[in-house]
Amino acid sequence: MAVHDKIRALRLQNNWTQEQAAEKMDMSKNGYANMERGQASININRLEKAAEVFQVDILELLNSSKDVVLFVNENFENTEQCGNYYRQSDNAEKLALQLAHQQTLLEQKDQEIAALKEIIVLLKQQLEKSQ
Template sequence: MKVHEKIRTLRKSKGWSQEEMAEKLNLSINGYANIERGETDVQVSRLEKIAETFGMDLLELFNFGEKNVFYLAADNNQNSFNCKNLQSTDFSNEKNELAHELEKAHLRLQQQEKEITYLKDIINLMKK
């Protein structure tokens, strides 16, 4: 993903219009639109300001969308989006926790099956 595409994606994920973004950066709307279309070579100082506007540093802006997983949630009632950048390393702990939860669920299921068998045996004994 090119830098101008990253900027567009981040802006949309915040629910901001091009006009709002241009205002935040003290640019004309056309000037900002040119950045998003990749028609302007952007100076590092401007990229730093853009990254700051998104609440990240320049390195995070450059790395945004590169071998990462994104979680994008939309709220249709409020026309807003939530975009979360999840690094693949974040999943190792989650994977272990989920494996542990799955193991606990299997053990509960086995216990419930034993209880069902036991209760069926009691019912059969009571019928005799």
């Protein structure tokens, strides 16, 4: 069962309308309806909110969803864009591009760490000379 189907089933189990569920999740009715129909990606914050609202573990929403990929980007300042789940079959190319981008970011991080280590060495040498 896909995540959006589980969310719909949980809503029905609670005897809530889409409007009631949307209100509890701090969403518009249309936004909630699109999410529930699988017409919109669900970011990690929405998954967490759904788990909270429906009182289930977030992993319960993701379990047995074999075609789910959690996509996390580097923009952690904007938590709304922190991560999204995607149907793998629809977004395999996006995932491959993201993995390549993550590799580039890791390489940049390693270069920055090396540069910072060099700066530390130079600062220590400067400090020793001034003493």
